[in-house]
Amino acid sequence: MSGSLIFAIAGLSAVGIYMITGRSLSRIVLGFALLGHASVLALLASGGPAGDPPLADRTTATEVANPVPQALALTAIVISFGLTLFLLALARRQQELTGDDLVEDDVEDRRIASQETP
Template structure:
């Protein structure tokens, strides 16, 4: 029987990498977001490899007897995650560089619309009225459910062959 328990050091390293990565992802600086994404990715890659179990024989070498072989799935997932992280890193570096060129900092700024919606949410007010879902019988408009019931299906006889 193979011992499948990971070492405590690996578990602590994974926890620190993931925790630090999530903390840095919540920052406003694109450089910190970049470092956070890389740390989070490395932590998840280690988690995938540790979850894959103990190392064994190579999985695709032929018939070498009844010994335990390695599971190739965690290795394939880790390689895929490395490629995706490389693409994300390149994209975040390009965004940070462009932000530095334009503004001489890489801080993500609040949008005016975001601030307006945050103020409305603090006062518990709606940002807009949704005329599609609310019944407004005063002006002759019906609710969305009533309008949907009145519409015809595109598969009716009169609409076949492109005639509308």
């Protein structure tokens, strides 16, 4: 596993996690996009050293890159793409309803917490 990959995964995760701790859903969406990239890179890196493209008849078994993590990464990319769209739709709806896209506190929790104990 190359140093640059480790560096990229760490950087993307750090920025992604920083962004999803915010209140604004559009920032959170971007944060998840970065985290998603980090996890896909991690999956890719887990397959071992780089090699030739895993196409039949083009290369020998010893020089080919491990295709399994690539298949897993592809599935993960598709899923995270769909979920990003869903989050954006949710942010749009929240903006329609309240004028911003902030993730708010649990209303009932606040109410019970502010009650005086009998």
